[in-house]
Amino acid sequence: MIKSVSTTPYQDQKPGTSGLRKKVPVFQQPNYAENFIQSIFDSLEGFQGKCLVIGGDGRYYNREVIQKAIKMAAANGFGKVIVGKGGILSTPAASHIIRKYKAFGGIILSASHNPGGPTEDFGIKYNISNGGPAPEKITDAIYARTKVIDTYKIADFADVNLDRIGKDELPGGTILSVLDSVEDYTALMEELFDFPAIRNLISLGFRIAFDAMSAVTGPYAKEIFENRLGAPSGSVRNFMPLPDFGGHHPDPNPVHAKELYDEMMGDDAPDFGAASDGDGDRNLIIGRGIFVTPSDSLAILAANANLAPGYSGGLAGIARSMPTSGAADRVAEKRGIGMYETPTGWKFFGNLLDAGMATICGEESAGTGSNHVREKDGLWAVLLWLNILAVRGESVQEIVTQHWQTYGRNYYSRHDYEGVDTEAANGLVTNLRSQLASLPGQSFGPLKVEKADDFAYHDPVDKSVSEHQGIRILFEGGSRVVFRLSGTGTSGATLRVYLERFEADSTRHNIETQHALADIIAAAETIADIRSRTGRDAPSVIT
Numbered sequence: 001m002i003k004s005v006s007t008t009p010y011q012d013q014k015p016g017t018s019g020l021r022k023k024v025p026v027f028q029q030p031n032y033a034e035n036f037i038q039s040i041f042d043s044l045e046g047f048q049g050k051c052l053v054i055g056g057d058g059r060y061y062n063r064e065v066i067q068k069a070i071k072m073a074a075a076n077g078f079g080k081v082i083v084g085k086g087g088i089l090s091t092p093a094a095s096h097i098i099r100k101y102k103a104f105g106g107i108i109l110s111a112s113h114n115p116g117g118p119t120e121d122f123g124i125k126y127n128i129s130n131g132g133p134a135p136e137k138i139t140d141a142i143y144a145r146t147k148v149i150d151t152y153k154i155a156d157f158a159d160v161n162l163d164r165i166g167k168d169e170l171p172g173g174t175i176l177s178v179l180d181s182v183e184d185y186t187a188l189m190e191e192l193f194d195f196p197a198i199r200n201l202i203s204l205g206f207r208i209a210f211d212a213m214s215a216v217t218g219p220y221a222k223e224i225f226e227n228r229l230g231a232p233s234g235s236v237r238n239f240m241p242l243p244d245f246g247g248h249h250p251d252p253n254p255v256h257a258k259e260l261y262d263e264m265m266g267d268d269a270p271d272f273g274a275a276s277d278g279d280g281d282r283n284l285i286i287g288r289g290i291f292v293t294p295s296d297s298l299a300i301l302a303a304n305a306n307l308a309p310g311y312s313g314g315l316a317g318i319a320r321s322m323p324t325s326g327a328a329d330r331v332a333e334k335r336g337i338g339m340y341e342t343p344t345g346w347k348f349f350g351n352l353l354d355a356g357m358a359t360i361c362g363e364e365s366a367g368t369g370s371n372h373v374r375e376k377d378g379l380w381a382v383l384l385w386l387n388i389l390a391v392r393g394e395s396v397q398e399i400v401t402q403h404w405q406t407y408g409r410n411y412y413s414r415h416d417y418e419g420v421d422t423e424a425a426n427g428l429v430t431n432l433r434s435q436l437a438s439l440p441g442q443s444f445g446p447l448k449v450e451k452a453d454d455f456a457y458h459d460p461v462d463k464s465v466s467e468h469q470g471i472r473i474l475f476e477g478g479s480r481v482v483f484r485l486s487g488t489g490t491s492g493a494t495l496r497v498y499l500e501r502f503e504a505d506s507t508r509h510n511i512e513t514q515h516a517l518a519d520i521i522a523a524a525e526t527i528a529d530i531r532s533r534t535g536r537d538a539p540s541v542i543t
């Protein structure tokens, strides 16, 4: 029944910011997925007889790997496997199901916002029993194991039926439970938010447009916005999850959700536009005529969360990744609550959430979430916005501008240089590192460097230290530029340049963003020598 299969290790299975991500043909090499899944199991202890959750975002190769993972989980001794119907679970729904059914952990198959299809991206990630991504201690152990693995275990039975909801005993005794992917998640959202208030707002003619980008949130969004909240049919677009996301890049930003963006900026725009990514953990928020940056969105949600039933008791604290703007810090300061600055990657929030130190977390990369699960959550962010809009009865534009008036505005933009030669990108970072000691005191146009460092995080809960998490150059007066290489790309290197300037004066809150940041953009170029080192005249994406 159980086969032990000899295998040879691959040397390139190092998990990045969010699990192992590679092109589909890489995953299709003999035993490639099996080696990684067995290495996950080999790095864990005490799961015999326990439950494993398995789900993915429905992208190309999802079903094949789910079948392998189920057979391997059974062979390795898990007592129960929970999968979403059709093998589909959004990342936040998977996190919720791990928590709700007290599973030992979960395997999530996704490459998030990266394109899908036969030659595009695939990914495997392991989440622990709190529902969150495995911490570095575990991902390091998995990587070490992949380099020496010589056998994996797999049960020898026919593919299971993923499309029939219900329980089955698999040969060998493991219980397979296929769940409705949407039900548990929707129930959780109904507990956290005032659905009647949102329903009422919509019934009064408030128009929403949600773009599921042909990805995993389609079925969730249809159920929640149209069926439960009464938005007219058609309010949720591109709601059929497709293995190649319709050939698009399922990344909810003004560049990849351009149609929605243009509609929201046009005449007769809906009141509220939103989108989510491939696996449902990111969000894009656009009001009529105004794009809300993820950093501002985090600050505004944190400042108003008490208007939603799930957060009426206030927040214990806020956490943000280091490159995320300091807008949320100002909210935390005013409220006298904790503020935590972590490295990029949702996994760093897990300890703070578990310890009750932070309630709401967010990242500039379009992720926001709370202690309701241990992943960022796209639909959660959209629902919290709708709850706030329903209670305040003001437009997105009014809420954002009032927020800036109260707290000041953090002008913010990210410039990405995608597919850069890896050596050139590493050279750029090494060069920056070598300047850290000499930068303070130097001036670039009107900006004078106050401090420059390579961000290191000291986790206040488990005391672990994570170094080299991004080069920060802080200027006098609160402006800054951060340089980091992406940990999620699959071809070449992606250089990210994060630019920020604080403006307290509300008469100066209406400057076009790139214009407002022009001095910092120029300083970043001079300091990092981006053009000549990358051979690029301009960023590939500006958000």
Ligand code: G6P
Pocket (backbone or CB within 6 Å): 017, 018, 112, 321, 344, 345, 346, 347, 363, 365, 367, 485, 486, 487, 488, 489, 496
């Ligand atoms: C994933 C993680 C996020 C992180 C983002 C950064 O989406 O879940 O927590 O912020 O990657 O991506 P990057 O490409 O900048 O490493």
Ligand code: ZN
Pocket (backbone or CB within 6 Å): 091, 111, 112, 113, 277, 278, 279, 280, 281, 282
């Ligand atoms: Zn994602």
